[in-house]
Amino acid sequence: MSDNVMGYSDLLMDHFSSPRNILKVKEEEYGADGVGSVGNPTCGDMMKVWIKVDKDSERIKDLKWKTFGCASAIASTSIMSEMVTEEAGMTMEQALALKPKDIMARLGGLPAIKIHCSVLGDKALRAAIHDYFEKTGQKERILEQEAKVVCKCLNVTDHEIEEWVLEGARDFETLQEKCKISTGCGNCRPDAERIFQGYLNKYFTDAERNN
Numbered sequence: 001m002s003d004n005v006m007g008y009s010d011l012l013m014d015h016f017s018s019p020r021n022i023l024k025v026k027e028e029e030y031g032a033d034g035v036g037s038v039g040n041p042t043c044g045d046m047m048k049v050w051i052k053v054d055k056d057s058e059r060i061k062d063l064k065w066k067t068f069g070c071a072s073a074i075a076s077t078s079i080m081s082e083m084v085t086e087e088a089g090m091t092m093e094q095a096l097a098l099k100p101k102d103i104m105a106r107l108g109g110l111p112a113i114k115i116h117c118s119v120l121g122d123k124a125l126r127a128a129i130h131d132y133f134e135k136t137g138q139k140e141r142i143l144e145q146e147a148k149v150v151c152k153c154l155n156v157t158d159h160e161i162e163e164w165v166l167e168g169a170r171d172f173e174t175l176q177e178k179c180k181i182s183t184g185c186g187n188c189r190p191d192a193e194r195i196f197q198g199y200l201n202k203y204f205t206d207a208e209r210n211n
């Protein structure tokens with residue numbers, strides 16, 4: 001839980017003021033095995049992640065990152081860089097299974113309005129792993145997640161639902177105000193509600209969902 005009036009835990013403030021594993025040399029000098037970047041045009045945050053992989057064990061032995069993000073993006077990526085590389089380092093599968101919820105739990109919580117910033121590091125890490133798969137001729141391991149149209153009448157995709165959840169939609173009515181999903185024929189409503197609930201579960205604990 002958050003410790004101070006800003007809603008930030010002491011650990012989050014520590015990672016914000018002394019971020020770990022920032023790339024301090026030129027990209028070419030670092031010589032990454034995989035690179036991933038992601039930007040969120042809504043809040044203007046950008047994130048880039050570089051990974052080095054132990055070829056025998058396929059564990060991530062080092063991770064560096066850089067961002068033009070807010071305190072939450074900085075702290076969450078800093079702690080993610082520790083989680084991914086601690087002990088012998090995560091395998092590709094473990095790193096791909098890492099969820100924003102796990103990172104937030106380790107940080108001691110995050111104000112709900114900041115959740116969308118905290119997923120930047122996670123998305124950039126995923127992109128870096130996919131880049132590693134591509135560079136090492138393992139394209140079949142890339143699980144591309146194409147956007148799927150959920151509501152044909154209003155042309156709303158599952159990716160848009162995810163974005164609105166991260167932007168603060170906590171109930172279906174708010175989601176409808178934002179993107180008008182299921183306001184046409186209504187046939188998509190059961191699917192839309194199931195997908196919406198799935199994203200709420202992915203990013204928030206029960207207590208956070210009710211805030």
Ligand code: FES
Nearest residue numbers: 151153184185186
């Ligand atoms: S398909 Fe979504 S309202 Fe018709």
